Amino acid sequence: MYKVVIGLEVHCEVETKSKNFSGAPNEFSMIPNIHVTPVDLGLPGILPVVNAEACRKALKTAMALHCEQPDEIIFDRKNYFYPDLPKGYQITQVTKPMGRNGYLDIKLKDYEKRIYIHQLHLEEDTASLDHYSNYSLIDYNRSGIPLMEIVTEPCISSAEEAVTFLEDLRDVFLFCEVSEARSNKGQMRCDVNISLMEEGSDVLGTKVEMKNINAFNSVAAAIEYEIKRQSAILDKGEKVNKKQDALMKMVKLILCEKK
Ligand code: ADP
Ligand code: MG
DSSP states (O other), rough: OOEEEEEEEEEEEESSSSSSSSBBBOOOOOOTTSSSSSHHHTTTTTTOOOOHHHHHHHHHHHTTOOOOOSOOOOOOOEEEOOOTTTTTTEEEEESSSSEEEEEEEOOOOSSSSEEEEHHHHHHHHEEEEOOOSOOOOEEGGGTTTTEEEEEEEOOOOOOOHHHHHHHHHHHHHTTTTOOOOOOGGSEEEEEEEEEEEEETOOOOOOOOOEEEEEEEEHHHHHHHHHHHHHHHHHHTOOOOHHHHHHHHHHHHHHHHOOO
């Protein structure tokens, strides 16, 4: 028997008039690339100015989640390349976030549980990509929208606990009036980190991360699938290897395409 270990990274768009570091409106539009300024594109000579309302709402959420309040907050640049981040860096918080060491108590059918929050930070959303058969289009409207990220400790033990936590967290967002947090609009989405460990062991297993899942029932389905997949690997005496697993999936895809 294995113990299931899950940690969630939950992203939630914050409701504000303008974006996190520019004056472009924080509004959804069916017309692509109309809510864009040089700051959102990361053009040379820009001066990002932080949105006070976004900070206030992130701090309010951190308080509601019983986080330690910071004396000062710092924004950092995280450099990475991906097509939805053409400027090559994301402004986020690494060293001094909005809150650390919080918790949210959740109620399940037969028991209650405290889910520990590692940290809550404020960052900017990326652009969005539309993929077609042999090309992709970028829409910068979403680029720079304020995004809160709530990172839990690896203390969630089942799909049911994960979904209950997400539902209760959404209630906190609504109660604090910081976001509508509609997962069907992509305003709330989550990365699921999951590993299995031998019952009785205190050594964490190798985690696998499933990114950007919107619907809560998809979170449950992904967890159930991964429990079965990782159990089968461990039952055979093999090791869960995220890089090798991803590589095998790619090889299988290429082989399928060649058939
Ligand atoms: P990374 O730097 O890869 O993002 P972190 O250590 O910051 O990893 O953790 C990201 C998320 O993964 C957190 O929610 C954390 O609780 C969770 N996590 C960390 N280790 C494990 C593990 N062994 N199994 C499951 N979840 C884990
Ligand atoms: Mg991660």
